[in-house]
Amino acid sequence: MxxxxxxxxxxxxxxxxxxxxxxxxxxxxxxPGNAGIAAIARCVPVDIKDLSSLLSVTMAEQPxxxxxxxELPLSLGLVDELTLxxxxxxxxxxxxxxxxxxxxxxxxxxxRHNLPTAGxxxxxxxxxxxxxxxxxxxxxxxxxxxxxxGKGVAICDSKEIxxxxxxEMLNGRLLGSRQPAVVLEEFLTGDEVSLLVLSDGERVxxxxxxxxxxxxxxxxxxxxxxxxxxxxxxxxLEPEMVDWLVAHIAQPAIDGMAAEGTPFRxxxxxxxxxxxxxxxxxxxxxxxxxxxxxxILPRIEVRGEHRGLLEALDAAAxxxxxxxxxxxxxxxxITVIAASAGYPGSFSAGHPITGLDExxxxxxxxxxxxxxxxxxxxxxxxxxxxxxxxxxxxxxxxAQQRAYAAIDAIQFQGKYCRRxxxxxxxxxxxx
Ligand code: AMP
Ligand code: GLY
Numbered sequence: 529m530x531x532x533x534x535x536x537x538x539x540x541x542x543x544x545x546x547x548x549x550x551x552x553x554x555x556x557x558x559x560p561g562n563a564g565i566a567a568i569a570r571c572v573p574v575d576i577k578d579l580s581s582l583l584s585v586t587m588a589e590q591p592x593x594x595x596x597x598x599e600l601p602l603s604l605g606l607v608d609e610l611t612l613x614x615x616x617x618x619x620x621x622x623x624x625x626x627x628x629x630x631x632x633x634x635x636x637x638x639x640r641h642n643l644p645t646a647g648x649x650x651x652x653x654x655x656x657x658x659x660x661x662x663x664x665x666x667x668x669x670x671x672x673x674x675x676x677x678g679k680g681v682a683i684c685d686s687k688e689i690x691x692x693x694x695x696e697m698l699n700g701r702l703l704g705s706r707q708p709a710v711v712l713e714e715f716l717t718g719d720e721v722s723l724l725v726l727s728d729g730e731r732v733x734x735x736x737x738x739x740x741x742x743x744x745x746x747x748x749x750x751x752x753x754x755x756x757x758x759x760x761x762x763x764x765l766e767p768e769m770v771d772w773l774v775a776h777i778a779q780p781a782i783d784g785m786a787a788e789g790t791p792f793r794x795x796x797x798x799x800x801x802x803x804x805x806x807x808x809x810x811x812x813x814x815x816x817x818x819x820x821x822x823x824i825l826p827r828i829e830v831r832g833e834h835r836g837l838l839e840a841l842d843a844a845a846x847x848x849x850x851x852x853x854x855x856x857x858x859x860x861x862i863t864v865i866a867a868s869a870g871y872p873g874s875f876s877a878g879h880p881i882t883g884l885d886e887x888x889x890x891x892x893x894x895x896x897x898x899x900x901x902x903x904x905x906x907x908x909x910x911x912x913x914x915x916x917x918x919x920x921x922x923x924x925x926x927a928q929q930r931a932y933a934a935i936d937a938i939q940f941q942g943k944y945c946r947r948x949x950x951x952x953x954x955x956x957x958x959x
Contacts, residue, residue, distance in 0.1 A: 529554045531838065532589050533561075534574070534582065534606070535597025538865075538898035538916035539818035541565050543595060543837070545894065546825040550838040559585045563907045564897025564915075579604045586610055593618060593842050596794075599675060599815050603629045607794075618845040620814045623790040627781070628797075628814040631680075632673045632709045638809055641784040643777055645809040646714040657694045660712050661687045669713040672697045679703060679752060683715065718803040720810070721764060722820050725778045725798070726840055728849035729791035732778045733840065736827050736856050737765040738820040739953075744872060746948045753872045754913055757949035758823040761860035761924055764953075773798065773807060781812070793844060822896045822916040823863040829855040860924040862931045864917050864949050865898070869942030871912030876942065879909045883938040892920040892927075893934045909940050924950055 531554050533544050541564050544556050548568060559582075561571030572589070575581040582601055586594055594610060596602060596619035605622035619625075626633045632650040639645075646669070649660035661668070670693045672680030680703060684690035694710045696702035722740060726733040738760040744750040765773070777798055785792040797813035797820075830836035834855040843849045868875035877899075884907060887895055896918065899911015917934045921927030928950050935945055 529593065529838075529842075530589070530591045531556045532586060532591035532594045533558045533569075533597065534576070534594065534601055536560050536562050536565075536576070537597065537818055538896040538913065539816050539821040540597040541896035541898070542822045542825045542916070542918075543597060543816065544569050545896065546828060546837040547595070547841075549828075549830045550836050551830070552835070552838060554838055557589050557591065562897045562910070563900040563902045564895070566902070576600060579606060579609065582606050583609055586615060587613070592616065593838075593845060595619070595841055597816065599625065599628055599813070602814055603675060616842070616845045618794055618841045620792050620794040621790065624785055624792040624794070625814040626790075627785070627792065627812040629675055630673055631671045631711045631811070634812050635711055635713075637781075637784065641780050643780060643809055644806060646716050648711050648713045650709050650711055651694065652709050653698070654695055657691055657710070657712070661691060664690075664712060664714065666690075667715040669715050670694045670697065671711040671713060672703055672707045673709040673711065674705075674707055676703050681752070716801050716803050716808055716810070718801045718808075721800050721802060722817050723765065723770065723773050723778070723798045723800060724817060724820065724824065725774065725796050726844045726849060727778075727782045727792055727794065727796055728844045728847045729786060729793045730782065730847070731849045731851065732774055732782055733844075733849055733851060733853055734770050734774055734778065735854070736760050736762065736824050737770065738817070738823050739764060740817060740820050741946060741949055744946075746946050751872055753867075755817070755819045755865065756867065756946045757862070757864045758819045759860065759862040759924065759927070759950040759953065760820070760823040760827055761953075762856065762858060769807075773800070777807070777809060793847070819863045819865055819916050822918050823861045826894055826918050826920060827857045827859065827861050829857050831855070857920065859892075859920040859922060860927050861918055861920045862924070862927045862950050864931045864935050864945050865913050866915040866917060866935055866938060866940075867913050867944045868899075868909055868911070869944050871944070875912055877908070877910050878903065879941040880906045881909060881914070881938065881940045886937050887917070887934045890930065890934055890937075893930055894918050895934065895938075914940065914943075924953060
């Protein structure tokens with residue numbers, strides 16, 4: 529079986545690595561990939577922003593299954609185009625991906641289907657913003673409607689600040705492009721958890737829960753990033769809570785999309801906040817989370833009748849997902865991101881990375897490349913997030929010690945990481 533994975537980050541490295549665990553011994557090609565992915569799969573160039581480039585690569589490769597990592601190709605309608613041409617694809621159509629690509633659509637969908645979420649208003653003009661703000665207390669959350677790479681959310685302490693943020697999202701000053709709408713939202717407090725579910729358009733299969741760390745600074749300070757770390761344990765959500773979330777959020781969402789004529793096939797990422805009023809949806813994503821994926825996938829047990837990720841993705845794409853398709857290791861996992869100094873602002877690239885060979889020999893550690901390239905035979909930095917270092921352990925603490933031992937063995941100029949991934953959890957309970 530030949531599989532094409534689209535994307536170039538740590539998430540795609542984890543997807544390729546996990547697909548390769550399959551006993552079916554698949555051939556995996558990645559477009560465009562990175563230096564780490566190139567060590568385990570053939571990489572082919574593609575312009576990820578260009579639909580015709582993505583279509584040409586797929587037609588040249590003739591995969592049996594295409595797995596799409598990032599949201600941009602989904603928003604371009606890659607799944608629609610490939611499906612029309614008879615390819616089997618894991619990922620939602622452009623219409624189904626609107627659960628991620630339009631926050632206004634997502635909030636209205638949540639309301640139509642009684643999914644628990646913060647109170648909100650969708651506004652298209654300053655007049656609407658002013659009127660809506662009279663119904664909110666502070667802090668108030670302002671969200672851009674469209675894709676904003678993690679920069680589209682402002683938590684505002686006063687209505688004046690919220691008014692300005694919303695106005696600047698609409699006129700394009702804040703994000704560089706005009707937003708058709710903004711969403712004002714009630715501010716919620718509680719612990720955040722990501723529950724990702726696979727779906728074949730009808731059935732739902734939850735993955736192990738994870739928590740990600742979006743801010744650049746320790747203790748969740750500073751600007752938002754693409755994600756600085758994550759962890760996954762079986763205890764992050766009790767099994768009864770997972771059942772509740774599937775029954776009250778994930779399954780009704782999949783049913784709702786099917787009922788509206790836009791069935792959702794792929795992975796539905798439910799970003800949740802566990803509030804005093806119960807679990808609330810902060811957002812949907814229409815793809816695997818990054819770096820949650822790097823923490824979650826190494827916990828899949830590939831043994832006996834449990835055949836692993838490839839078989840689950842293929843079953844979802846073919847419309848025959850089974851509820852016992854995946855088994856999970858008991859061991860917790862942690863992923864720590866090694867980033868370039870300056871990220872999420874400007875940073876320099878091209879710095880050689882050392883220590884990767886030493887880390888490759890470490891027990892229960894796997895390094896996924898996020899932003900790396902090959903230059904004159906050496907692996908060098910090429911992005912803000914450079915490596916996603918994942919470790920499993922008998923306990924969360926052991927996983928944490930292993931991940932940081934690996935991070936410390938890796939060097940490149942300007943290496944930065946957060947030291948507090950999973951720390952809060954270790955303080956809450958003795959693990
Ligand atoms: P989102 O892109 O919608 O997930 O928002 C990014 C981050 O902003 C979330 O992970 C939360 O930490 C925070 N956030 C979003 N919505 C709310 C809300 N209604 N109340 C409090 N925090 C929020
Ligand atoms: N980790 C958050 C995201 O992938 O959007």
